[in-house]
Amino acid sequence: GQQLNQSPQSMFIQEGEDVSMNCTSSSIFNTWLWYKQDPGEGPVLLIALYKAGELTSNGRLTAQFGITRKDSFLNISASIPSDVGIYFCAGQLSGAQKLVFGQGTRLTINP
Amino acid sequence: DAGITQSPRHKVTETGTPVTLRCHQTENHRYMYWYRQDPGHGLRLIHYSYGVKDTDKGEVSDGYSVSRSKTEDFLLTLESATSSQTSVYFCAIRTSGSTDTQYFGPGTRLTVL
Numbered sequence: 001g002q003q004l005n006q007s008p009q010s011m012f013i014q015e016g017e018d019v020s021m022n023c024t025s026s027s028i029f030n031t032w033l034w035y036k037q038d039p040g041e042g043p044v045l046l047i048a049l050y051k052a053g054e055l056t057s058n059g060r061l062t063a064q065f066g067i068t069r070k071d072s073f074l075n076i077s078a079s080i081p082s083d084v085g086i087y088f089c090a091g092q093l094s095g096a097q098k099l100v101f102g103q104g105t106r107l108t109i110n111p
Numbered sequence: 112d113a114g115i116t117q118s119p120r121h122k123v124t125e126t127g128t129p130v131t132l133r134c135h136q137t138e139n140h141r142y143m144y145w146y147r148q149d150p151g152h153g154l155r156l157i158h159y160s161y162g163v164k165d166t167d168k169g170e171v172s173d174g175y176s177v178s179r180s181k182t183e184d185f186l187l188t189l190e191s192a193t194s195s196q197t198s199v200y201f202c203a204i205r206t207s208g209s210t211d212t213q214y215f216g217p218g219t220r221l222t223v224l
Contacts, residue, residue, distance in 0.1 A: 003153075033212055042201050042215035043154070050209070088154070092211065097142065097161060098169065099213055101154045 006089050006102030014110050015079060021105045022073040023089035031092040032065050032072040033099070038085045046087075047074070076107075084109050113214035114138045117202050123222045130189040132219050134202030136182075142205035143185040144213065145169075145177060147198040154201070160185055192223040 006023045013019060023032070031050055035043035047058050049065035049072060056063055062075045072091075076083055089102040114137035124130050134143060144159040146169075156169030158177040166177050174196060176188045189196055202216040 031211055035215075040218075042218045045212060045214060048210065048212045050211075090213075097159065097167075097205075098144075098156055103153045 004089055004091055004100055004102040006105055008105060009103065010106040010108070012108045012110065013079060015081060017079055019076040019079055019083070019107060020073060021087060021089075022071060023091070023102045024071040025091055025100070026070065027091075027093060027100075028069040029091035029100075030069075030094045032063070033090040033092075034061075034063050034072070034074045035088045035090065036085050037088065037104075043088055079107075079109055081109055081111060083107060113140075113204055113206075115202060115204055115214060115216035117200075117216040117219050119219060120217065121220045123224065124192055125224050126193055127191050130192050130221065130223075132187045132200055132202075132221070134185045134187070134216060136185075136204050138204070139182055140204040140206060141182075142207070143179065144203040144205070145175075145185065145187045146201045146203065146215075147171065147196075148201060148218075149198050157187065157200075189221075192221075194223050197221060197223045 004023045004025050034046045037043045047063040052069045053067050054065040060077045086104045086106050088104050090099040116135045118133045145157040146154045148154050155171045157175050160166045160179040178186045200219045203213045205213050
């Protein structure tokens with residue numbers, strides 16, 4: 001099935017560094033969603049984007065809905081140990097009932 | 112957590128046995144989804160429901176069936192479990208309107224021996 005291209009697949013950073021990850025698609029999406037998943041738990045919604053060009057923040061997290069509607073990025077500023085986990089992007093096509101997911105970015109933080 | 116619970120949270124079963132997983136929601140959402148998550152494959156849609164008795168297949172529906180006789184419950188059944196169905200299963204609900212998004216349950220870890 002259709003998938004989003006999410007990169008990078010993994011990141012190893014120092015505590016306090018900023019993080020950036022992105023998702024791209026060949027299709028135009030109406031909605032972009034960013035989730036975080038901790039080990040043994042379900043994905044938790046971080047940020048939802050509904051308009052091209054929209055820039056939304058949630059604490060130290062900032063995400064943008066690309067102007068072309070084919071991409072989105074997520075930034076985390078001043079990373080802390082609890083930011084460790086897997087981050088997923090997801091997109092929804094216009095009129096679709098299903099989400100398309102990226103493969104995830106695994107974030108590891110060295111203290 | 113959008114009022115989603117899954118049961119059981121962990122299950123070990125033998126090949127060839129039937130297994131039913133339950134997803135329960137408390138907020139009357141119309142859409143419900145079942146996903147499986149495996150290393151290297153991310154989240155893959157098994158089946159989804161858009162109302163009571165209304166269901167449709169996802170990308171990996173073979174070997175699975177679903178039922179939705181009440182708004183609040185969405186059941187996933189493995190008629191005859193196989194080792195390839197060892198996975199973590201997540202249920203999700205979809206909110207509608209201007210904040211169209213999906214929220215996930217805590218997951219069920221299923222091991223088929």
